[in-house]
Amino acid sequence: MKYAYYPGCSLRGTGRAYEESLLAVFRSLAIEVQELDDWNCCGATTYLSVDELTSYALAARNLALAERERMDIIAPCAACYLVLNKTQRYIRDYPDIKTVVSRALGAIGLEYHDRVRVRHPLDVFLNDIGLEAIAAKVVRPLKGLKVAPYYGCQIVRPYATFDDQRNPTSMDQLLAACGATVAPYPLKTRCCGGSQKGTLPEIGLHLIRYLIAEAQMNGADVIATVCPLCQFNLECFQKEAGSIRHPLSIPVLYFTQLMALALGASAATIGLQRSLVPVEPVLEAKEIAYA
Amino acid sequence: MELKRTVKFEADRDPEFARWISHTVGGERIRHCLQCGLCSASCPLSLYMDYTPRRLMHLSREGFKEEVLSSSSIWLCTACYACMVECPKKINITHLMYALKERAIEERFYPKRFPIPVMAQQFCRMVRGSGRITESWLIVRVFLRTAIWRLLSMSGLGWKLFLAGRMPAKKEKIQRQDEIVALLDSVAETRKELAL
Structure with a gap:
């Protein structure tokens, strides 16, 4: 089965490494993908707060484009994943929204008949490929690497499409299949603040501080994320969030970077060098090859 | 010294606003709110809010438009959906926060350069x-x-x-x-x- 790959805007910017490593995992697991033709911004959480109706129409254009190709969408970014899912449900539940969206799509020669599924890579890896098949392809087990799995909000909330809402475990299982040790991380679905770090900095930092401190307290060597904004927040503001008495420093990677590494990809092809908190010293200490 | 009445009267409410919130997308169930407070307890930002989500739900359905639209809470919400998952009455709280933001922008209820x-x-x-x-x-x-x-x-x-x-x-x-x-x-x- 071929999937329509919908990268979203962040994966072309701050989340470059997410795209690079995700594509590497797709190649290793022989998952066939095709980038969604001329995709547009999903509207993210921002558009919803200014103009809700328009945001559904924007998201629906991507759904309709995928439907035309008869493919399911893979959306790696948490915000894209949620917005596409939400749009599907609201079109189903609210006739007015359906009318607005159908007319808007009609104006550009598209149709939407609710025949496309929106999937997250976690879901595809776990349920379409399976843990055994992945474990069989691991050439570089991440032995001794203790990872705090951070899911953030929008992958499991408000819609539990493939995992538990309070204690998701899909990433835990995938990382364990790659040979890593999963650290206990009770804050795994606590919010990182989203764009709050930019707009109301003190509050953003407060949320970031506790997430990192808890990962360190539980002995994690690295935090794994599934969302470009979570990754950005947790990695780029560690110095600011910490203090002289309680300094914070821990590499924050995308879960796909860890998977790709275990599946044999080299560091440069999965964007390890793009990290601001270098992960190489940790890998060297654990004697995990990454070249 | 400026003296202000600290108790609101029935006449201070805006019934149009109350009607609007219960008819807006996601607001259909706001009248079912039990005021149990699970939304405020699960909200990672509620400790910074002037009105916690529970209070905000109550104020909006009663029509206290000024208080609601000038509240900091609607801007603090990061849309993490924790409240929605916990709500025993399945009220679409996060979505209502969006609706309130949209309305606050329309009616210019926010400080300059915010x-x-x-x-x-x-x-x-x-x-x-x-x-x-x-x-x-x-x-x-x-x-x-x-x-x-x-x-x-x-x-x-x-x-x-x-x-x-x-x-x-x-x-x-x-x-x-x-x-x-x-x-x-x-x-x-x-x-x-x-x-x-």
Whole structure:
């Protein structure tokens, strides 16, 4: 089965490494993908707060484009994943929204008949490929690497499409299949603040501080994320969030970077060098090859 | 000394606002709210809010428009959906926060140079112009309009990200931009026609 790959805007910017490593995992697991033709911004959480109706129409254009190709969408970014899912449900539940969206799509020669599924890579890896098949392809087990799995909000909330809402475990299982040790991380679905770090900095930092401190307290060597904004927040503001008495420093990677590494990809092809908190010293200490 | 009445009277309520909130998308169940407080307990931002989500739900359905729209809570909400998952009455609280934000922007209930509505507006403008968001340009546009000094304080981080190839200077743009414009215009037209 071929999937329509919908990268979203962040994966072309701050989340470059997410795209690079995700594509590497797709190649290793022989998952066939095709980038969604001329995709547009999903509207993210921002558009919803200014103009809700328009945001559904924007998201629906991507759904309709995928439907035309008869493919399911893979959306790696948490915000894209949620917005596409939400749009599907609201079109189903609210006739007015359906009318607005159908007319808007009609104006550009598209149709939407609710025949496309929106999937997250976690879901595809776990349920379409399976843990055994992945474990069989691991050439570089991440032995001794203790990872705090951070899911953030929008992958499991408000819609539990493939995992538990309070204690998701899909990433835990995938990382364990790659040979890593999963650290206990009770804050795994606590919010990182989203764009709050930019707009109301003190509050953003407060949320970031506790997430990192808890990962360190539980002995994690690295935090794994599934969302470009979570990754950005947790990695780029560690110095600011910490203090002289309680300094914070821990590499924050995308879960796909860890998977790709275990599946044999080299560091440069999965964007390890793009990290601001270098992960190489940790890998060297654990004697995990990454070249 | 300025004396203010601290208790609200029945006449201070705005029944139109109460009607609007219970008829808006996601607000259908607001009248079922038990005031149990699970939303406030699960909210990671409630400790910074002037009105916690529980109080905000109550104030809105009773029609205290001024209090609700000038509350900090609607801007603090990050849309993490924790409240919605916990709500025993399945009230779409996060979505109501969006509706309140939209209304507060419409009626200009926010301080001057407040970055959140500015960011939302710049975001929309960029989507109309390019179809996609280029994060670096969005950040620059927002801070030029709200807090230029913070642009300078962030330039160190920006430079590091640029060197890591994570802040491309080139703008992302889709090919069929005309489709986005037509899409947006069609929504505006239908909205007017159906008075949504």
